[in-house]
Amino acid sequence: xxxxxxxxxxxxxxxxxxxxxxxxxxxxxxxxxxxxxxxxxxxxxxxxxxxxxxxxxxxxxxxxxxxxxxxxxxxxxxxxxxxxxxxxxxxxxxxxxxxxxxxxxxxxxxxxxxxxxxxxxxxxxxxxxxxxxxxxxxxxxxxxxxxxxxxxxxxxxxxxxxxxxxxxxxxxxxxxxxxxxxxxxxxxxxxxxxxxxxxxxxxxxxxxxxxxxxxxxxxxxxxxxxxxxxxxxxxxx
Ligand SMILES: [Zn+2]
Numbered sequence: 043x044x045x046x047x048x049x050x051x052x053x054x055x056x057x058x059x060x061x062x063x064x065x066x067x068x069x070x071x072x073x074x075x076x077x078x079x080x081x082x083x084x085x086x087x088x089x090x091x092x093x094x095x096x097x098x099x100x101x102x103x104x105x106x107x108x109x110x111x112x113x114x115x116x117x118x119x120x121x122x123x124x125x126x127x128x129x130x131x132x133x134x135x136x137x138x139x140x141x142x143x144x145x146x147x148x149x150x151x152x153x154x155x156x157x158x159x160x161x162x163x164x165x166x167x168x169x170x171x172x173x174x175x176x177x178x179x180x181x182x183x184x185x186x187x188x189x190x191x192x193x194x195x196x197x198x199x200x201x202x203x204x205x206x207x208x209x210x211x212x213x214x215x216x217x218x219x220x221x222x223x224x225x226x227x228x229x230x231x232x233x234x235x236x237x238x239x240x241x242x243x244x245x246x247x248x249x250x251x252x253x254x255x256x257x258x259x260x261x262x263x264x265x266x267x268x269x270x271x272x273x274x275x276x277x278x279x
Contacts, residue, residue, distance in 0.1 A: 173269065
């Protein structure tokens, strides 16, 4: 089972680990800070270094309890001590973008009572769909002002890991369909933007909304009668 270091420390940029399985061009480690693709967030990239070699990490995927790192080249043998180094620019931009989406869905829920129906992100750009009947340029502009007010408010972003029963008693979590979590999941990781948003979530986020920086609403579309899409973009910092 791979210890998922990014769940408790999103700012971990490098780490020491051991190879526990190796096949083809991929290696599984006993612990990792590499985020495997999931929840709309792309996987991390970076490199693995060991005494006699190194390789680029080009894909990361979770399979069961193990995180597999797809390498460019042959993996080191089982038992090898390795150092993992994340491409921090790539990951930090994803943390900022992911947090921007939480700000967006927090504002849309608070001010318009609309639920999220889907979303996706790349570094510095993302889209999110909402149960909304109406969409317009004026609305998109209004949303842009509101979400940037939350960036300016510099709200702390907190992560806590709660026992399942405790998490299920938080009313704010119900709207994020926490009730759909498989019964074998005993602990729930909760990501909270203080005073704005709370979600059961396994992704990586910045520690304060101010780190997100200016968010631009760069597009809006109708995806159906009660399904409207907003597109956002962030700037490199
Ligand atoms: Zn998230």
